[in-house]
Amino acid sequence: MTGQDAKRQGTASILALVVEDSPTMRQLLGFALRRIKGLRVVEADDGVDGLKKMAEERFDILITDINMPVMDGLKLVGLVRKDERYKNIPIVIITTEGAAEDRQRAMNLGANAYITKPIQAPQVVACVRELLEARSGRLDIEET
Template structure:
């Protein structure tokens, strides 16, 4: 049997500290490769240039926010079925419903611990 290639996640957050924390959690979850983006527009450029198995995104970011990014991804293209995990400070149920309604697969509220991210990612990638 040929081993499965490592999964590749795009991590989108305007906070470099949060991106590092999320990348460490993903890399610890079975060696998921990560690419970082500083906002939704940067993420959109990465998505046009490479294949990803997972998107982890914040909501509140400059230039292009996470909800618009989710909507763009779900509107069509090569990544439209990719699992999307939102990790945000927006704790309201309205925000959660909006993100999930636009096509996010899961929603975590900051502050998050690595094990929460790992559990969500394993669920999402197991279902992908």
């Protein structure tokens, strides 16, 4: 069952994909995101892995790092936005402080928001909630 289907059935399942090469960052992001009620996190460790996971399940939001081996976040954002199936998925990029150029490129490629490392859980939750609510028109996305 996809996140969309679960929502229709009222089981409040939100599916988030976290694409990040650092296991520590993946863990921190996952920990923050699980504060959102009904949200399930799937992890991928680079852009190629991310695209593979996106082909397997339908995600409600994509959160991606920029600097990653194999396929970086800029390439991933570009490919996702060019794909008819994913053109409306909210995308949050995670960048390092001072990487203003990467940030701008990602936003130009179609990312919706960015979060700067070091990440803080409340900031991640607020950003993701806002995007999910804006897309679904729901105002009932709760924290656990």
